[in-house]
Amino acid sequence: MSTPRAAVVGAVAATCMALAGPAQAQLPSYGVGRPPTPEEIRAWDIAVGPDGAELPPGEGTAVSGKPVYDAKCAACHGATGREGPQDVLVGGQGSLATAKPLKTIGSYWPYATTVYDYIYRAMPFTQPESLTAAEVYGVTAYLLYLNGIIGERDVIDRRTLPQVKMPNRHGFVPDPRPEKFPR
């Protein structure tokens, strides 16, 4: 599968030199598309990877996040993140190898940055992308605190969040399939 990639990259280089589309057109062979503005990229580029490079300014602690959680999250996830009715967020550490595994942020999620990413993009369920950066940092800190991963007054921001060590950080393995079944 590496051959097509090399071929495409080569073809692109050749195409760039051979053709120039209309002014501003970004796809050289077909003369369509325009470059995005920095504002457009900023507005849409909400994904936060494990290195946290995309994290915005701002900060929060479990203390600052608790009232936000109580007001906007507890109705679906329970007073302490353990009660549901929607996804249980707290607890379950040590349960993954048992007959009743409980997959929560604390027991299962390998990266703390994912907590920030997901809360901002998709929560609260009926008001996605409505929380401020400080609110998301706060709720993230509160959920990490409820899971026993950070202290109540630890500051979570763009520098500290990627450094949080999640309990199941090394719990994932690559796909070994196709499996060989003894017959």
Add this chain to the structure above:
Amino acid sequence: MTNGADDSGVGRRTSRRSFVRRLTVGGGALAAGLAGPARSPAAEPPAPADPTRELGHPVSPYGTRSRFETAVRVQARTPTSVASWTFTPLQDSCGIITPSALHFERHHAGVPDIDPARHRLLIHGLVRRPVVLTLADLERLPAVSRTHMIECSGNGLTEWATPTMPDVQRTHGLTSCSEWTGVLLATLLGEVGVEPAGLWVLAEGGDAAAMTRSLPIDKCLTDVLVAYGQNGEALRPEQGYPLRLVVPGWEGNTHVKWLRRLKVVAAPAQTREETAKYTDLLPDGTARQFTFVMEAKSVITFPSGGHRLPGSGLYELRGLAWSGRGAVRSVEVSTDGGRSWQAAELQAPVLRIAHTRFRLPWRWDGRDALLQSRCTDETGYVQPTLAELVAVRGLRSHYHQNAVQSWRVAPDGRVSNVHA
């Protein structure tokens, strides 16, 4: 029996469907509707006794199916209907194409209402020429049409420990097959110029979940489609209108719908959907991640759970097989719980990474029978038994259940979901 001959004649098809319907016990509407005119909805007049003596309906701008056709998607029991899924009625399907209106659904935050004139696709990150594209821009690019199945990796998740669901719709209906039309992602990536450090592509949807998945660049440069067409028209809203990814052979969640953004990156973003969800927990507490491929799988759709055979005699067993790794090479069928196997006939066309229809005549002697199918794909992979799968995965891996399905035919003709 091959080439769909028995599905192409209108009269034959009608009789087949009413035949199947007579066998159906599940569903009050169907069961109550066996006596002809009484089947029509109460508020509407019955069909004419002799349609050759009355004028029919006038021409119409956009067709609908007959009011007597009742196959529908059914919703999973989830707390909300906007973060939920529906199953395709495989028991009512014929051929290999799923009607767009019956394609299974999986939404994480509802179906967005998107004006195609305002929709944009942003491609950026580790590329030389980041770009914003309109649908009109995308339609200018070279188009391809490919027939592919899509299967949710949660298909069959209820069936690991016990036979739970009553019918093939709910055991296997999170797969559907369409002809998809769009631009190869390789074309787009070639145009924007991927930097050498760009090894993954983060795809993001324009729904209220802004659903995101990371895909390896090699797959993106091979056969991934940025699709705007499905079965000859625009995508249905619940299938990603106006733009979605089709990632042939990979789990449904990667086929990001309502696609608004592709960011070329150096490493996976480790999104919620590729860490907390869509990872396969093993008995030792570790979990497999990035289990993209949907392995070979098959199921008998007639007879299947909820059907009732009226008596012993000659039947045609029918089913569907597919593989995320390529074409289905063969399907074998057992009527005795796997003690003996017979090769089924594959109906042309047999397409790569698409539903493949199989058939086998069967004379039922009226005694207890255990129907199974197992397929082999072009790589030589053989669909495992549930015991083989559980021996490797345990009972908690949730996703990627592709085991052989068993249907019991009882002496009274009732067909039920069992573990053999």
